[in-house]
Amino acid sequence: MKLHKLLLFLLLVTFASKGFAQSSSELKRKKEAIQREIELLQRNLNKAASSKKLTLGEIRALNAKIGLMQNKITVINSEIKNLDNQIHENTNTVHSLRDQLGQLKKEYAGMIRFAQRNRNSYDKMMFIFAANDFNQAYKRIKYLQQFGQYRKKQADYIQGTEKNLNYKIVVLDKSLKEKNNLLREQENERQRLDKNKSERATVLNQVSKQEKRFRQDIATRKRQQAQIDRSIRDAIRREIEIARRAEEARRKAEAEEAARVAAAAAAKAKAENRPAPAVVAEKPKATGNYLNATPELAKLSASFESNRGSLPWPVANGTITERFGKHTEGQASYDNSGVTITTGEGASIRAVFNGKVTKVSSVMGMYFVLIKHGEYFTVYQNLRSVSVAAGDNVTTKQTIGVVANSGEMPELQFQIYRGATAQNPESWIAR
Template sequence: MKALYKPAFFLLLLLLPFATYAQKQKPKSKAQLEKEKTENLKRIKEANRILQQTKAQKEASLGQLNAIQEKITVQQGVITNISKEVSFIDSEVRETESIVNALESDLEKLKKEYATMVYAASKSANSYNKLMFLFAADSFNQLVRRMRYLQQYSEARKKQVEQINKVQIALTRQLNLLASKRQEKRGLLNKQIAESKNLQSLKQEQNNVVSRLSQQEQNLKQEVAQRQSAVKKLDNLIADIVREEMARAAREAREAGRATSGSANKITLTPEAALISSSFAGNRGRLAWPVEKGFISQRFGRHNHPVLKGVVVENRGIDIQTAQGENARAIFEGKVLTVASVPGMNNIVMVQHGEYFTVYAKLRTVNVKEGQNVKMKDVIGTVYTDADGTTELQFQIWKNNANLDPSGWIISK
């Protein structure tokens, strides 16, 4: 008897479900894309809340401009995320189409084979022909073999019908999946168009705010000068505190008979402080944010002013814009080294983590005292809101007397 055709893709579907098969071929799963989408929506919600608070106080301000820029950044992320989803679905559609084509080919071959079997069976459809076929055997053994052949042929026809039905069911399922994927893609493309329009609206809003701020050039220049003066005062305060801490630690080490550091620019650590310092360094990139919600409104280092042409500002840390009434939190365990007040920076808190220091400036209130031990995410104060309605924390990280970029230390959002 002729061997029956075995559909390869049908066996593949039985052994390996298509959804799992498709996902394993992708660098990013659909679940990861959904997570990115959720995080972007959360960031947009936070930026909206912050933007509304700045708008309520003043028609145009740098805080408002920063919030709009954050929304633009997140909006671009939303559009990129949609593009990735579309690419993901395109790949799924191509694979589904490949499976559909293979199943259709399998089904056609199975039907042709079944038609041949039916035609052959029709020639011996009556009992007389079957009996003649059996009794024409030359021997008893041949008779037994012919009986077994007729039985196997009958079973093969039944199996062929079952296989055709299964392939038809699998084909229908894949066609429905294909239609669903194409519909999902159309929905995403429509959403991408809508989000692109939102992005253009945000950029127009940004241009309008920049235009209004440009009319306040003198006020902005005065604000820049005041900020730079405040930054310098804060730098001097931090430098003095670090020098005092170095001298104190070296003096206590000598009195205790411990070896002091060979460098004048390093703090002599006790074994306990060395452990905290090592742990702080080991958690680089995973340290907690100094506020629960918010975004980086001004990054570390020198950069151009967002409105004033030719004006360069320098940031010794990062500014984090947040919502009114938001708490400032310790990013890691340590000891409160200093609580002070600096004109233009309001209240500040400096926390020591071995040879590392974190500085929290622009605080409205302070909840801790000098010498107090704090743990990660302990509240150290509330962030100050200025006359423009901008609530912004100035956050710095130092290692001994070297200034570091905090964005590389806290966990990325």
């Protein structure tokens, strides 16, 4: 029973170690992903540093970088907490294995002493011949055989336990070294974070000194964005109007066909001198949404909606540097109808879902692409060049263009609409 308990204990320890390893590897992957985003932003900031003029893109990138560094420190804290739990578990395991090993050695020593006292064959033969009957003698023979096998098995268990104990001690030492490395990494990240916060304070101080110019920049940005948004909403409204007219034309054709059939039936009944069949007026179908009027469009809308939270990003690598909704910079405020994603220079822009390109337009030298997915629309703004045209069907992750630089930053303005209502893209794309 003791051996069975020991085996069960070792199995539980093994499974716990596997669970920790999985969690630790996930945290490492998350930390590496955050570091890649930090490095991407830093490269863009380094390029922008050559410009004398401070841009909103730089401020957004710096804020995003600080947020990512804070996230990285949080991940490191989680790694340290995981290691603390593992160190605690391994320490308990080492103590338990030492106790088990001591007990096994004690039992084994008792068996050795017993074997020593009964080591010659004569004593064993006398033990067997002293049996009251043949059945008891047979049982004594089996006992001696099983005793020898058990002693060998006990020795194997002792060796296995010693091996496992030594392994756990090595793992424990490795975990302690890893924890020390993480503590050093955490301290270095905190120092870098403090440095970046100081840089941000300097930048914000510079912004306050250039408040007038920044208000002008934001006003210009608002005018440009308002012009683009009007163009996008007009395009969406045109699509809805086209769908409405198509649906009304279909209904009218159906009504005319029904009237023709009814008239033919009435004429036939009159010719046959019998009452005309009663005409049951068909109840008008409520469409609710003209963009979903056909089964194909309704299926596409449902498929798009079912992928909420798991749509691919419109860029292979990037960081959201400005979120959906209202924003304030100094005394000026503005709305973002989507998200601003800072990416690498010359990055390819990809469609996030199957759909049809309904508009490609150039506003102030930059392109935007509008793609229809049933009742949903995705918008890709600030493209330097495009590789699709209105009427093209596109597939998920198909390249549709190349990002342009806003000032000194390669930024994509990405939007999602349901009908004419803007959605928060962060709730749709994969985390």
